[in-house]
Amino acid sequence: MSDQTTCQRDARPRRLILAGAHRQPGYCLSCGIRAQSVCSVIDDDDIARLAETAVETLVLPGRSFIEEGAPATDFYNITSGNVKLFKALPDGRRQITGFATTGHFLGLAVSDLYAFGAEAIDTVRLCRFSRARMRLLMDDFPRLERRLLAEASNELVAAQNQMLLLGRKTARERVASFLLERVREVPNPSEDVPLPMTRSDMADYLGLTIETVSRTLSWMRTERLVTIGKGHTVRITAMERLHALAAGEAG
Template identity: 50%
Template sequence: MTSSSHPPAPALAPLGGVLHAPKADVDIIRCMVCDIRHKSLCNSMDEEGLAALTHSSRQLQLPPGTTIVEEGEPALAFFNVTRGTVKLFKSLPDGRRQITGFADAGQFLGLSTAQTYSFGAETVDNVRLCRFMRPQLEALLSDYPKFERRLLAAVTDKLAEAQEQMLLLGRKTAREKVATFLLDRMKAFHLTANRRQEAENLASVPMTRVDIADYLGLTIETVSRTISAFRRSLLIASAENHRIRILSATTLLNIASGQKAD
């Protein structure tokens, strides 16, 4: 079994990275002009609610490899990703790591009922996110029932996703895992991209092979070999900017769901 060690843990910025000095008169309408608002929790808010959201949060911009949440640290804040991709993970004492999910723009992270976070979170690429301190978040939940209901729905969806991922980790082959991953990254790109993609069938893969392996419960070598095999079979092709072009989504879908077809 694998024992992927921690990444080099680059300069844990203490989350001070507030975006361009939040001039009150600019920041007051932040949520109202947010371009991914409609794809996030925030779409449950009316104008007044959006003002409250803006007040309750700070916007942060963080470079790749920044720690957002540290496993075991006090769970003080809740985050909404508005740009880029965040990885969530859990680790064993000896360094083995499981990435439990990637949060792309529009996704939240940081919920916890315990005093401390049971998981870690780190930026994959350049990330922008809104941080809500816990008391503020709780006030919002109480003041805006629609927001609370929306959060309940969002967590319920995350749970369904987690169950899907358990099926993948427990019962799929390496080939099936990688095919599933590529299709998921294509879906994520479709949801995330603003402009109707010049070319649809693209998947955004900003994470390294190590991250993919730790997400799929494989080693980097197996991930690399499997992707190479898909490329050789002309199911996918590389594209610029950490993108992969999906040449045959239907075939990948068959593979992902366990039909041995190819």
């Protein structure tokens, strides 16, 4: 299903840090590779014990590495790249429940089956743990558990926002909300915002069709809210108006 290599950890002792959303550089907890970092600093003696069973996995664009409904054996931490998470209906209708990028944890499930599928948008590197191992890690490092709780809380807030979007917002409000969500991924809000996903992904994330997404972006261009660049980027040219639109304040 995906290309996969065992973790290559060099012998030199070093501080081991969980890859995460805070964006300080560090080393992956499971395999010791350099990554965006976060969270919990753990001393060198822990490394040997922790790194034994971990694997680093490389996933090519379009490949899925979590299958909805499959036994939830593993737990993932994304080291680089972009991932889409989704649920599907038997006739092919699909809802993307979120996009995940460097630092995100995936596969946290109470059930024995994955509740969603995950597919690489671009080339993705990730660290894979067994769930049993994750349980041990949590016992040894309470800060990891706290970190996961904080991440789950944040995702819950995001999910609630998305429910408001899907249940009650118009197509224009949905696309505006989406663009503002993506702007938060770049340091400077007036620079180009990358949209690594296809129109089809956007549509499945926003509960729309590709045609409606396309039409809405075209409308935003004629309204001088955004300029649409080459190669999957947009630039926001009227931040205030876009915010008002996303918040449901405009007609």
